Amino acid sequence: MRSVVVNRLRMASEQECSASAQSTAFPDIDISAPLPPHTFAGMVEREILERFEASEIERVLQSWRLLDKDYFHREYVGEDGQEEGSYMVQECHSYVPGLSIKPFWNPDEFDWTAYIKNNYKKIRKEFDAVNADMLRLQQEGSNVWAGALTEDAAAYGEGWKTLVLMDRGRWAPANVQLFPNTAKIVHDSGVPATEVFFASMKGPSEIKKHTDFTNFLCTFHLALDIPGENKCRISVGDETREWTNGNVLLFDTSLMHDAVNESDEMRYILMLRLWHPDLTSVEREALQFLYDCLEVPGLVSNDPAEKFRATQSVEAMKAFPTLQHEPRGFGGKTQKGKRKNRGSGKGSGA
Structure with a gap:
């Protein structure tokens, strides 16, 4: 069961709804009964109910049971009568019911966006310096500029690569040491991120229409290095936006979306995946626990020592x-302006 869950998605619940409510929303799926206790999914469900009040994680619990049933959610979410030719379609393997759907959110609604945006110059300067030293990146970094690794990510194509700072709530220590300013800015901003990474897209190339199959995460972009004017664009649902240096976008990748780089140069962004704004803090904790169980199954062990x-x-x-x-500026000065002895020079530029 665990392998099925891991491969079907990156993860994933209104509590056990009444039978009538369930029959309306999911007519062909019974999610009223607890999952079998001898299965991995059932052990995770048992543990999550011991850690959280059932009334506070109703949607998370429902989502977990839907995932166990291999439920696939596909729904047109645009205006009535406008379906033909519209890409306002949501597709999810991991689906939390009741979350609002917007192609693009207003970033100004969230305090952390201003903090990250206001530090654009510092992030860009660090990125340019470190990325220019490919030998150091390869020697000291981890999975530097890796391509898409799963079938679900095939739409991204060979021109899209990433350099990860955080994955599913877990920081990548080696890469954080290479980009300490950027990592600390993201950490200090308070953004509810589950993934943090740099993403490159060579030009000319395109990312084909697809969804990310999860509706409880949204995606944030800080445009770092965008070539040309109106050469690099992303479409979510039926709306299209242009990336411009130093500006940010916040959008819902459970909707059909695609992207294009029409220039002859590389496009770079800082990309974050974060909890959907409608989720409560408890729901976020519960979903993160599900991620953790998929990564470290011992969390649901019956052996107290192994669980510890x-x-x-x-x-x-x-x-x-x-x-x-x-974290320091460049030219060997710390953020407080004091010059440090750089010795052999290892770590310069970060």
Whole structure:
């Protein structure tokens, strides 16, 4: 069961709805009964109900049971009568009922967006300096500029690559040490992120129409290095926006979306995936716990010692790494303006 869950999605619940409510929303699926306790999914459900009040995680619990049933949600969510030719279609393997749907959110509604945007110059300067030293990146980094690894990501094509700072709530220590300013800015902003990475897109190329199959995460872009004027665009649903240096976009990738780079140069962005704004803090914690279980199955072990070790391991993976050097500007000065002895020069530019 665990392998099925892991492969079908990156993860994923209104509580056990009444029978009448369920028959209306999911007429062919019975999610009123607890999952079999001997299965991995059932063990996760048992553990999540021990950790959280059922009334506070109703949607998360429902989502987990739908996932176990291999439920696939596909729905037209645009204006009535406008279906023909519209891309306002939501597709999800991982589906939390009741979340609002917007192609693009207004970033100004969230305090953390201003904090990240206001630090654009610092992030860009660090990125340019570190990315220019490919030898150092390859020697000290982890999975540097990796391509799409799953069938679900095939639409991104060979021209789309990533450099990860955080994945499913767990920081990548080696890459954080390479980009300490950027990592600390994201961490200090308070953004409810589950993934943080740089993404490149060579030009000319396109990302084909697709969805990310999860509706409880939204996507945030800080445009770092965008070539040309109106050469790089993204369409979500039936709306299209242009990337421009230093500006941000916040959108719903459970909707059909695509992108294009019509220039002859590389496009770079800082990309975050974050919890949907409609989720409560408890629901976010519960969903993160599901992620953690998929990564560290010992969290649901019946052996107290194994469960303790698994809990310690997860806490360590999610902790923000201790930076080897205080985040600094360039030219060897710390953020406080004091010059440091750089010795052999290892770590310069970050």
